[in-house]
Amino acid sequence: MLKIWSMKKQxxxxxxxxxxxxxxxxxxxxxxQLRVQKDLSELSLGSTMKVDFPDPNDILNFTLSIEPDExxxxxxxxxxxxxxxxNFPHDPPKVQCQQKIYHPNxxxxxxxxxxxxxxxxxxxxxxxxxxxxLQFLFxxxxxSDPLNKEAADDLRNHKEAFRQNVRxxxxxxxxxxxxxxxxxx
Amino acid sequence: MxxxxxxxxxxxxxxxxxxxYLDNVRTKKGPFTDPAVELGPPAIEQMEKxxxxxxxxxxxxxxxxxxxxxxxxxDIHVIDMDTIDISNLNxxxxxxxxxxxxxxxxxxxxxxxxxxxxxxxxxxxxxIQDFPDDFYRSFQIVVSGLDSIEARRWINAKLIxxxxxxxxxxxxxxxxxxxxxxxxxxxxxxxxxxxxxxCQLDMHAPRAAVPLCTLASIPRQPEHCIEWAHIIxxxxxxxxxxxxxxxxxxxxxxxxxxxxxxxxxxxxxxxxQLTQGVVKNIIPAIASTNxxxxxxxxxxxxxxxxxxxxxxxxxxxxxxxxxxxxxxxxYTFLHEQKPDCPVCGQQTKELTDVDANWTLREFLxxxxxxxxxxxxxxxxxxxxxxxxxxxxxxxxxxxxxxLDLMLGHGLAVLSNGSAxxxxxxxxxxxxxxxGAAAVRIAGLGLExxxxxxxxxxxxPGQQFxxxxxxx
Numbered sequence: 001m002l003k004i005w006s007m008k009k010q011x012x013x014x015x016x017x018x019x020x021x022x023x024x025x026x027x028x029x030x031x032x033q034l035r036v037q038k039d040l041s042e043l044s045l046g047s048t049m050k051v052d053f054p055d056p057n058d059i060l061n062f063t064l065s066i067e068p069d070e071x072x073x074x075x076x077x078x079x080x081x082x083x084x085x086x087n088f089p090h091d092p093p094k095v096q097c098q099q100k101i102y103h104p105n106x107x108x109x110x111x112x113x114x115x116x117x118x119x120x121x122x123x124x125x126x127x128x129x130x131x132x133x134l135q136f137l138f139x140x141x142x143x144s145d146p147l148n149k150e151a152a153d154d155l156r157n158h159k160e161a162f163r164q165n166v167r168x169x170x171x172x173x174x175x176x177x178x179x180x181x182x183x184x185x
Numbered sequence: 186m187x188x189x190x191x192x193x194x195x196x197x198x199x200x201x202x203x204x205x206y207l208d209n210v211r212t213k214k215g216p217f218t219d220p221a222v223e224l225g226p227p228a229i230e231q232m233e234k235x236x237x238x239x240x241x242x243x244x245x246x247x248x249x250x251x252x253x254x255x256x257x258x259x260d261i262h263v264i265d266m267d268t269i270d271i272s273n274l275n276x277x278x279x280x281x282x283x284x285x286x287x288x289x290x291x292x293x294x295x296x297x298x299x300x301x302x303x304x305x306x307x308x309x310x311x312x313i314q315d316f317p318d319d320f321y322r323s324f325q326i327v328v329s330g331l332d333s334i335e336a337r338r339w340i341n342a343k344l345i346x347x348x349x350x351x352x353x354x355x356x357x358x359x360x361x362x363x364x365x366x367x368x369x370x371x372x373x374x375x376x377x378x379x380x381x382x383x384c385q386l387d388m389h390a391p392r393a394a395v396p397l398c399t400l401a402s403i404p405r406q407p408e409h410c411i412e413w414a415h416i417i418x419x420x421x422x423x424x425x426x427x428x429x430x431x432x433x434x435x436x437x438x439x440x441x442x443x444x445x446x447x448x449x450x451x452x453x454x455x456x457x458q459l460t461q462g463v464v465k466n467i468i469p470a471i472a473s474t475n476x477x478x479x480x481x482x483x484x485x486x487x488x489x490x491x492x493x494x495x496x497x498x499x500x501x502x503x504x505x506x507x508x509x510x511x512x513x514x515x516y517t518f519l520h521e522q523k524p525d526c527p528v529c530g531q532q533t534k535e536l537t538d539v540d541a542n543w544t545l546r547e548f549l550x551x552x553x554x555x556x557x558x559x560x561x562x563x564x565x566x567x568x569x570x571x572x573x574x575x576x577x578x579x580x581x582x583x584x585x586x587x588l589d590l591m592l593g594h595g596l597a598v599l600s601n602g603s604a605x606x607x608x609x610x611x612x613x614x615x616x617x618x619x620g621a622a623a624v625r626i627a628g629l630g631l632e633x634x635x636x637x638x639x640x641x642x643x644x645p646g647q648q649f650x651x652x653x654x655x656x
Contacts, residue, residue: 003219003222003492003499004356004358004375004378004489004498004499005353005356007375007378007499008353008356008375008377008378011377011378012350028342028346028528028568028636029527029566029567029568029636029637029638029650030527030568031338031342031383031527031528033566033568033569033638034527034638034648034650035527037564037566037574037638037640037648038640038646038648040574040576040577040580041564041574041575041576041640041642042645042646043576043577045577045578050577050578050579051577051579051580052579053579053580053583056571056574056580056583056584057569057570057571058569059566059571059574059580086335087334087335087338090334090386090389105398107401107417109420109421111397111416111417111420112397113396113397113398113401115396117397118394118395118396118397119394119395119396121394123386123387145396145398146398146401146402147397147398147401147402149401149402152402
């Protein structure tokens with residue numbers, strides 16, 4: 001055991017700056033928080049997106065609102081909850097849409113089908129990548145990866161009807177017997 | 186290597202009936218023994234006094250306990266929060282059918298104690314997070330045979346946190362074993378000397394996830410149906426408030442949903458066992474892989490404890506990977522420490538001469554000109570506390586108010602400005618210096634020794650950590 005200590009001393013001698021010398025350390029910032037802080041300070045949100053923190057001391061839980069200014073979902077306001085666990089960035093953030101919306105890649109409970117939130121998540125990806133991905137879903141809904149199958153079928157086969165349905169649903173109307181949340185600004 | 190005539194019996198340890206070969210290793214220098222090391226009875230005695238902690242009494246843990254006891258460790262503790270399941274019995278050989286439902290740690294400890302004379306094994310049927318620092322401080326070596334990355338990261342961070350630069354006893358090596366099917370690894374972490382589990386996080390391949398859309402629309406495999414029941418149907422129907430993966434009723438519910446889904450899409454092969462496996466993310470465990478990895482971990486412990494040969498972490502390597510998929514392949518290499526590792530990184534600088542009565546604004550100005558920091562646009566957080574973030578906008582607005590608070594616990598300032606530390610200019614909130622009333626300036630409650638994390642837009646992608654030392 002003493003051998004290990006002598007290795008430690010040798011290492012300290014080699015890098016003369018050494019580590020913190022005096023007094024104890026208190027409460028280290030957790031790795032997940034460090035990474036989220038870094039990601040947040042590098043966020044580029046643009047004018048159509050905004051983040052909200054119910055508790056500013058808890059940066060692992062927040063909401064993102066997206067207000068698309070183009071595409072079929074323009075003039076809507078969609079909010080997503082982000083829940084990040086202590087295993088971040090090893091685990092992806094958990095993201096859920098708070099409104100019931102008509103979208104081929106978002107189901108009626110708000111679950112999102114975005115590859116980088118599940119199978120393609122890698123620790124090198126950051127929150128910005130997720131946010132850009134979410135924004136992209138509103139600009140380019142994707143019929144080949146459906147989570148809401150009816151919406152995907154509409155998009156694939158009757159694009160104009162799909163566009164109509166999007167507007168109806170966003171206004172809080174009924175589509176295919178389902179009522180949706182009003183999300184117009 | 187050594188003939189029997191050269192063997193000299195040493196102390197009374199031999200009377201316990203310990204195999205003699207162990208003393209050959211412990212008393213005679215081999216070609217790879219460090220010449221400076223003294224072997225012999227005092228070293229053996231020292232080893233027998235060592236306290237060693239085994240975390241996990243499962244597949245690896247059973248092997249570890251048996252091996253460590255047979256290697257001459259006398260004071261072993263074992264932690265496991267689990268109870269014995271019938272499915273463990275094929276490889277967790279310290280358990281019998283009559284033990285099902287009992288604590289793994291307790292049954293394993295009793296079994297090994299009974300079989301190996303002279304060993305004391307103390308079981309703990311709890312979570313690793315439930316012990317105070319002094320408990321961990323009392324060990325000289327920690328060996329982990331865990332199945333979760335989270336628990337590994339926890340014990341890794343704990344042992345690194347316990348390191349006190351002035352106390353040799355506080356440096357506790359962590360020997361970590363892990364297996365997955367035919368693959369496994371053993372590695373030694375010497376806190377802050379070698380790379381740690383956090384540095385090596387990228388060595389764990391995340392488990393393959395199935396796209397949610399596949400689950401939702403076009404399941405192809407029985408696993409997809411089970412995941413669908415687990416992720417989508419459960420959330421939608423919530424048959425019980427919380428999913429307990431160990432509750433047979435819950436698993437049965439998922440199994441039946443998965444079965445219906447399988448029938449709908451013409452997918453067979455959904456069984457109760459498979460449902461349990463998918464939901465609990467059970468990885469097929471192979472007894473021999475556990476035996477190989479545990480043997481390697483135990484040998485590292487023996488070498489660290491006795492210095493009879495060079496161990497992982499001491500030289501050009503700290504990580505041994507084993508792959509049994511394609512016959513047998515092992516590769517032992519040096520995983521380098523990450524200088525910016527958030528757990529063991531040596532970049533935490535001390536900021537001394539910080540005044541607890543500075544406001545956060547004053548502190549940030551000081552940080553901008555401090556030679557060791559020079560961060561002019563700092564965003565600052567402490568553990569669980571957002572002090573000031575310049576971005577995103579909302580967070581800036583929410584934390585702006587902190588700028589006028591003192592770093593420490595704040596203080597009451599008397600009207601004549603004589604109260605300790607405070608200078609006149611920040612006497613009270615509304616700016617006048619009128620009456621005799623004392624004004625209380627609120628503090629952020631930081632303490633000397635607090636670590637702060639700083640980002641600065643001038644240094645994208647970088648992060649700085651400092652320890653505050655109050656005057």
